[in-house]
Amino acid sequence: MHPPVAHHPARDALRLPSRLLIVEDERRLALSLAKGLTAEGYAVDVVHDGLEGLRRAGGSTYDLIVLDVMLPGMNGYRVCSALRAAGDEVPILMLTAKDGEYDEAEGLDTGADDYLTKPFSYVVLVARIRALLRRRGSGPSPVLELGELRVDTAARRVHRGDDEVALTAKEFAVLEQLALRSGEVVSKAEILEHVWDFAYEGDPNIVEVYVSTLRRKLGASLIRTVRGAGYRLEAR
Known part of the structure; x- marks a missing residue:
């Protein structure tokens, strides 16, 4: 039985969700990625x-x-090669605990579109995914309209x-998490x-x-603290 595709209300606001497949044998990492990407508005298996x-x-x-590169059954290089040999042009972002030019070259030579070495920043992972989807012409709408607030997740401008409000990369990333789940409570741990x-x-x-x-920077009333639970962005 296939695991269910995760759903999140944010997708309805973003309309067309992109479908992502995560192939990762580190279960805690895989589930964390799935949870985070679901909150971003993607459908994740x-x-x-x-x-x-x-x-x-x-x-x-x-x-x-x-x-991931290091997988049971068949490693990521072989999976990637098999998909490309079958004519599948789906964008592939490879993850590996290895480091070094040879490993990166091998991953890209097998047909991968991008490469990320563990440990990595979640923000960087999401940025790479968005870039690959934009290149393909897919992915959720990059602009979130929240009342008088407009968050462009592609250009990373607010x-x-x-x-226009100037934000640092981390400030933007925190705002983005709240904006993607506007009206919902987002816990400190999730952020x-x-x-x-x-x-x-x-x-x-x-x-x-x-x-x-x-x-x-944006106004004191925009982000509400929900005591003991987290924060909620309230679009007006």
Whole structure:
């Protein structure tokens, strides 16, 4: 039985969701990625074996595959080569714990479109996915219209009314998480997981610092604190 495709209300607002397949045998990482990408507005399937990944990719229409190199059953290089040999041009973002020019070259030579070395920043992963989908002409609408707030997730620019608001990369990433789930409560833990590295072990109160900065730049009433639960962006 295939695992269910994850759904999230944000997709309805973004209209056409892109379908992503994650092939990753580190289950905690795979599920964290699926959770985060679902919140971004994508439809996500997860498998943990190279052979199953190849079977699933060949039998379904995906807009992008996140493919680990070190997999049981069949490694990512072979999965990628098999898909390309079959004429499948789906964008492939390869993940690996290895590092070095030879490994990157091997991944790209087998037909991968991009390459990311673990450990990686979630923000960088999402940016790479968006870039590959834009190149393919797919993916959710990059502009979120939230009342007088306009968040362009492709250009990474924010306008409030007619005025552009300058944000740092991390400030934008925090705002983006809240904007993608506008009207919903987003916990501090979820923001940490999505915006900072998976291995982040610093002070979790850093989220409060960034939310405070966003309130100062965008207006104090835009982001509400829900005591004991997290934050909610309220579009007006």
